[in-house]
Amino acid sequence: MCYFQQTRWSCGWWKWGHFKQQCSKEYRTGETCGMKLVFETTFEGDICKVCKDIEKKQRKWNKLSSDITRWRQEGNRKATIEKAEKDLDDVEKSVLELNEKHYQKVHEEI
Ligand SMILES: [Zn+2]
Numbered sequence: 001m002c003y004f005q006q007t008r009w010s011c012g013w014w015k016w017g018h019f020k021q022q023c024s025k026e027y028r029t030g031e032t033c034g035m036k037l038v039f040e041t042t043f044e045g046d047i048c049k050v051c052k053d054i055e056k057k058q059r060k061w062n063k064l065s066s067d068i069t070r071w072r073q074e075g076n077r078k079a080t081i082e083k084a085e086k087d088l089d090d091v092e093k094s095v096l097e098l099n100e101k102h103y104q105k106v107h108e109e110i
């Protein structure tokens, strides 16, 4: 079990940083053993990149869905609406995927 720097964001997302210290087991070989332990955690006050991406996609989703509502009232926008509905589906799917990815990461056992 070797020691690594760790960064943790306010939303719980984290990543490994630089290698810091070897455990006694691997001391002689000069390599790390593959098991990681936290040497020190650096806290970021901000949310992570994935959260920012989710927020951006949610804003896009809101805009698309209000556009669709408006176009339906205007009429004569069938093709535009169909395309926007497809985009809406895609955005929704990727938000779900990102949320799942984030959940897994935050709940991962170190
Ligand atoms: Zn080790």
Ligand SMILES: [Zn+2]
Binding pocket: 009, 011, 012, 013, 047, 048, 049, 050, 051, 052, 102
């Ligand atoms: Zn996050």
